[in-house]
Amino acid sequence: MANLYLVATPIGNLEDITLRALRVLRSVDMIAAEDTRRTRELLAHYDLHTTLTSYHRHNQASKTPYLLRLLQEGREVALVSDAGLPGISDPGEDLVRQAVAAGITVVPIPGANAALSALVASGLPAGRFAFEGFLPRSGRERRERLAALAAEERTLVFYEAPHRLEATLADLAASLGERRVAIGRELTKKFETIWRGTLTEAREYFQAHPPRGEITLVVAGAGPAPRPAYDPVRAAAEVAELEAAGLERKEALARVARRYSQPRREIYRACLERRSEAGSRKSESP
Numbered sequence: 001m002a003n004l005y006l007v008a009t010p011i012g013n014l015e016d017i018t019l020r021a022l023r024v025l026r027s028v029d030m031i032a033a034e035d036t037r038r039t040r041e042l043l044a045h046y047d048l049h050t051t052l053t054s055y056h057r058h059n060q061a062s063k064t065p066y067l068l069r070l071l072q073e074g075r076e077v078a079l080v081s082d083a084g085l086p087g088i089s090d091p092g093e094d095l096v097r098q099a100v101a102a103g104i105t106v107v108p109i110p111g112a113n114a115a116l117s118a119l120v121a122s123g124l125p126a127g128r129f130a131f132e133g134f135l136p137r138s139g140r141e142r143r144e145r146l147a148a149l150a151a152e153e154r155t156l157v158f159y160e161a162p163h164r165l166e167a168t169l170a171d172l173a174a175s176l177g178e179r180r181v182a183i184g185r186e187l188t189k190k191f192e193t194i195w196r197g198t199l200t201e202a203r204e205y206f207q208a209h210p211p212r213g214e215i216t217l218v219v220a221g222a223g224p225a226p227r228p229a230y231d232p233v234r235a236a237a238e239v240a241e242l243e244a245a246g247l248e249r250k251e252a253l254a255r256v257a258r259r260y261s262q263p264r265r266e267i268y269r270a271c272l273e274r275r276s277e278a279g280s281r282k283s284e285s286p
Contacts (some may be wrong), residue, residue: 002029002076004067004099006092008111011083011214012189016112022046024109029075032067034090035082041164060091064098069147071104083214084113089133089159091093114187115157118216121194122155122182125221129155146175156219162211166203172219173199180220186213207273232270239271 007026010016025031032055033039033131039052047099055063060271071077079095086092099106107185132151136142149156160168167185172179181202183195191213195205199219235256242252254270257264 001072001104002071003107004071004096005076005078005107005109006096007031007078007080007109008085008113009042009080009083011112011114011117011187012192013152014042015137016188017042017046018109018111021109021111022048023079024078025050028078030067030070030158031078032095033080033087034092034281039080040155045160055091055095057091060094064095066096067099068098068102071099072102074130078109083118088113088131089117092274093163100120101217103110110232110233113157114184114214114216116222117187118182118194118218119155119157119190121184122218124155124180124182124218126155127152129157130221131157134159135171139273142171143175148170150176151222153221153224156217157219158217160215160217161211165173165211165215169199169203169206172217173203176219178224179271182218183211184216184218185211224257227261228259230262232266235260235262235267236270236274239267240274 005028007021007024008018009021023047025043028050029041030053031043032053034054034056036052036054042048043050043052052221053063053067055067065253067077080122081087081090081092087096096106097257101129103277109172112246115131130149132145135158149205162185166172169181172181176199179199181199182198185191185193185195185200187194197205239249239252242255243249247255253264253267257267260267
C-alpha cells in the first residue's frame with residue numbers, strides 16, 4: 001500500500017508553501033483536491049503537472065472508495081483542501097478516518113493554517129485554545145453549542161463566512177457576554193486585516209464596514225469561575241456529604257479545600273467543630 005499525504009497549501013499568499021509540499025505534489029500519482037480550479041492555479045504557479053481529481057463534500061461518498069483503492073494498489077495520493085491543512089472543517093476528515101481503518105499510512109505535510117495564524121496575531125492568550133470551526137448555521141443546535149461554550153476558559157477560534165459575520169457576532173455576545181475579539185480577514189493576502197476590540201464594537205464596526213473574504217474569529221475565553229465565599233459550617237457539611245457518598249475522608253477534605261481555596265487543615269478544623277457542636281446538642285437533649 002502507498003501513502004496518503006495531507007498537504008497544507010497556502011491560505012492566500014502563494015509563497016506560503018514548503019519545499020517538502022512541492023516535492024510531494026510533484027512526485028505523487030494523483031492529487032485529490034477540494035477545488036480543482038484553485039489547485040490548478042497553485043500547480044501552474046509552480047510548474048507542476050500532477051494528475052488532479054476532485055474530492056469534496058458532494059462526491060466524497062463515491063470518491064473515498066476510489067481513492068482508497070488507488071492507495072491499496074500502491075499509488076501515492078496527496079490530499080489538498082481549498083486552503084490550509086486538509087482534514088480541518090472539510091471532507092478530508094472522512095478519507096483520513098477510512099484510510100487509517102484500512103491500514104494505510106497517513107503522512108501530514110504541515111504548513112499554512114488560518115486558525116493558528118489568526119490566534120498568534122490576536123493578542124489574546126494562545127497557550128490554551130479551543131478550535132470550533134464553523135458554528136451550526138441556526139436553530140437549536142447552534143444555541144446548544146454556544147451555551148456549551150459560555151463557561152469555556154480557553155480562547156475560542158471560529159471560521160465564518162463574511163455574510164454571516166454580523167449574525168454570529170450578535171449570537172456570540174448574547175451567549176458568551178461581552179468579550180475581547182480579534183477578527184482576521186484575508187489572512188496572508190494583499191488586503192489582510194486583523195481587527196481587535198469587543199464583540200459589541202465588532203458588530204458596530206462591521207455593520208458599517210461589511211467584510212469580504214475569509215473570516216477567522218478569535219474570542220477571549222470566559223474568566224475563571226468565582227470562588228464561593230468560605231463558610232466553615234457549609235464546608236464541613238460538604239465534607240460530610242462527600243463521605244456519605246462514599247468518598248474517603250482525605251479526598252473529601254482535599255476536594256472541599258480546593259473549592260474554597262482554603263488549607264486542608266482549616267477544613268478539618270471546621271469538621272471537628274461541627275462534630276463537637278453536634279455532640280453538645282446530643283448531651284443537652286432530654
